[in-house]
Amino acid sequence: MKRSELLSRIFITVAVLGAVGAPLFVWARTPLIHAKVAEDGGWNPDVIQANAGEPLFLKLTSDDVVHGFAVGQMDMQSVDVLPGKVSNVTLTFDKPGIYTFFCTRWCGLNHWRMRGTIEVSGSPSDHEPALSEAAEPLYVTLGLDIDAPHDALVIPRSQPSAISGQQLAANLPIDLSTDYYRAYSPYQVFDELPNTSLTESQSWDVVAYIWQSNTTNESLSDGQQLYAQNCAACHGENGAGNGVFADDLAASGESSMQTMAGADQMTMQTPVDFTDPTRMLGASPALLQGKILRGGMGTGMPMWGSIFTEEQIWDLIAYLYSFQFDYHRGEAQ
């Protein structure tokens, strides 16, 4: 064979082998975490190992729609995980334990199920409790049955005003402490108000004032943002339980959820309407915290215990009551 032919053949062979080998080689050496909607498997891999104190480098990509990434119980800005693109995240964990990472941008009905865990090993430092030894939630301490009905027996005729309540409460012996506020529902507080000459509507205004005293502007705005990003898709942008997924939740029934035995009352419900005074005013902050932490046990309500910090949950709860109480009417503009 002529030399030109031989050289050409060698060249072609090398080029073709390179064209096959080089991409395979670099692809195999790039470990990526793939995000897919929960119906297609969610995060892959969904368990990551790490060591306390050492930085963890993650490369994330989405295989379908826009997702996001954040680690629960950590103060971190969520990172968008975009289709076809790679996001780089560096995490450092001080304490060992099992952390939950989750999707932060709504990607379908089962968005909240897109979760995974990071198992951080290492020895726990002496002065701080390891992650798994969190304090017991308030509803457990109080012995509340958060699945029992909690309808308020009396509801206000119009939205109570906290400003009016503040004026009315000037001389009343009311408890504005956080512990009191968290442990009792607005209806219970209404019912327990000392016998005075206040009308029903005025009493509700006082309750609204008590609630406002336990709420700051910052907690309201943080709560509002948490609500918009995590709750509005099901519970509605105006809290009325009519979010974009509400119909799908009602229709999907039991097929996508485990149901507990004897769960007739627990089967798929439409998302709670926070503008409904009967249910909301009969719920204490502790009860709401319990629902949020534990989830709805077959109703489609996610459990947020591993995701939100305690402070975030109280902020969210503060915002939820703002659907019932008017904190601003009568304010000097």
Added chain:
Amino acid sequence: MELTRLPFLKSALKSRYSQLAVFIVMLVGYIFVILAGLIGTPVGSHNFSIVFVWIAWWAILILVAVPFFGRGWCAVCPIPLPGEWLQRGAVLNPPDKKPRWLNLRWPKFLRNIWLQNISFLLLALFSSVLLTTPNITGIVLAAMLFAAIGLSMIFERRAFCRYLCPVGGFIGLYSQTAPIELRIKDKQVCVVCDGKPCYNGASTVGLDVQRLNPPLSANSNTGYGCPWDVFPGGLTKNTYCGLCMECIRTCPHDNIAINLRPFSADLAKPSTRLDEAFKAFIMLGSAMIYAGVLLGPWGAFKDAAYNVGTSAWFIYATIFLAIIFAILPGFFWLMISLTSRPFAKHPFGAPIGRGVGVRKFASLTTALIPLGLMFWVAFSLSFVLTNATYILASLSDPLGLGWNLFGTANAVWQPMLTSILAPAQTLALVGGLIWSARTAQKAANEVKVSSVPVVIYCFITTLVMLGLLL
């Protein structure tokens, strides 16, 4: 005007080295595209294979290569190469010992483009999935490559390219509109040529070199016979010549040239073949269907087209095929048979009946060739200009692994030149209408009927396309 008179061009086209260099680049690119489809990100808009096949390559093909270079893409396409190298036993000049593959003649009853019509339709019916799913594109491209290799081991020449390739079917049909052609210079030279090496191949093996007529000159290359199974001496149309330049190398009389010529010169000699006629309807119909389904605002059609296997998709597929095989040709036939009138004074006196035979039908569909081409140009302009910026991102990160080779990985999606899109589509479609009307007149003259029904047909289909796109 003969382009091969330019010495630089002639030697570049005849050189096997320059051609091989192009081939290697294309083959490596093709293999990379297959791999990117199989292992890269499943997100179509960010995967090199989807972006480079269905946006970049398609744009170059339908906007530049076909209208201006006819079968120019076939000249550089990498699909037949591995099979052909194996079949020939060499990558450059013919070897001393020819390898003994089966080299069967392609069966006579398949010597038409019906298989290509079917393969194109198969891709078209699954196009929503094909255009958006990288691993499907990768698999289809790999299948074409292996089919070409397999066919080269069984049959002679480039059987895949000539008889199976879905792209080749319409490139061939539309190449008749192009302004370049490969033709012989002097017919008499071919008449006296012994052995016809342009078709049969030329090597000195087994030849009595002393008795060759004309004698082997110092300039004659050895070469292979036309891989497209075309006799260059008889070429009058571009349809089946793949511009591989082999005959130019092989001809001992330097009697083959590449010429510049007016657009659509080939359409003055209308083909009377039914397979080509239906290819014209397939292309016309699929352009209109895509314009409606893919670029229209009707989500239900898109769901039907994408969800292959559902009953909605079967309905979609049935309607698709009905439009192409029944509605469009039926309406055409109706137009020309209801209104076909012979000219008042036939030159030879005999009146022509009102019936329409297959030959007349097929000849008149020639008018649909420039029409279909411009329909595809108008349709392609829309999605190419809208999505061309994906090319920048996928150049820098072809596999979706987080690279940034050229700094453009984060290029934002941004439709380009949208203000000129509507005028450009108007120009293409109205221009196509005028072009096809002229073609209709020429074709109608050939078969001695009035061109009015065909012109009106072109007008109506153009209105539909205008309504779908604008």
Added chain:
Amino acid sequence: MAFAPFPVRPIAPQERTFRIEAGQFAYSSSEIKVNPGDTVNIQLVSTDVVHGLYVDGYDISIEADPGQTKTLSFVADKPGSFRFRCNVTCGAMHPFMIGKLSVGKKVWFYRSIGLSIIAIIGFLKFPRRPVLITAH
């Protein structure tokens, strides 16, 4: 004809609001019509994943997560027919998630029809006579 100014009956501009739900892979109101000069507010409600809405020709866009409706406001000062499309990758058929906005009359469509009619009339009135030929 191609660039002749279009005869337009002036209509007093209004403010119009459209609530458009976006789901894979279509918009609930996929064809909307306004008059030139109208102030248009498009409320984009994503119903499954993050979607966007980009208007061809106006080069403006917005994106919305499910649960967070966003509004795109603009003055429809350019007449014609414009496609709006999703500009956030939302799944396989994302490049074909399209709707149409008509501002006044579909200018280029009518122009192109006019040009086509002129072309056809030209052909029908002046057909090429067959040339007597003896051999090709």
